[in-house]
Amino acid sequence: MTGANRLTRTPGYVNRVTVIGYPNSDDDPADQAIRCTTLTSRLDDHKQLRMRCDGFYSGTSGSPWLAHFNEKTKTGELIGVLGGLNGGGPDGDDSDQLSYSPVNDEEIFKLYLDAINGREPRRS
Numbered sequence: 001m002t003g004a005n006r007l008t009r010t011p012g013y014v015n016r017v018t019v020i021g022y023p024n025s026d027d028d029p030a031d032q033a034i035r036c037t038t039l040t041s042r043l044d045d046h047k048q049l050r051m052r053c054d055g056f057y058s059g060t061s062g063s064p065w066l067a068h069f070n071e072k073t074k075t076g077e078l079i080g081v082l083g084g085l086n087g088g089g090p091d092g093d094d095s096d097q098l099s100y101s102p103v104n105d106e107e108i109f110k111l112y113l114d115a116i117n118g119r120e121p122r123r124s
């Protein structure tokens with residue numbers, strides 16, 4: 001049996017998420033997936049989430065932020081993806097420890113509907 005992560009609106013800024021990513025092999029010679037379960041918070045002065053987890057180096061952009069992660073099925077509700085401000089995190093010493101995600105709001109769902117219906121995206 002296989003499953004899929006369900007695209008879901010971000011319910012708020014504080015969420016328990018499981019994030020799974022694949023760092024660039026230059027940063028992770030073992031070339032293994034990394035995983036972290038943590039609480040999110042609001043990125044100051046932005047409509048984005050932030051999380052603190054070590055090891056999310058270059059290459060992890062686009063990693064899913066999954067709420068209600070089910071260990072048995074390895075699926076959850078997709079409430080964000082690693083990306084956003086500065087490509088998904090700060091520059092400097094904390095660059096592998098802090099990550100950002102845009103909020104899944106109405107604009108995400110408009111874009112999703114355009115994609116599945118083969119339409120050019122409509123911008124507000």
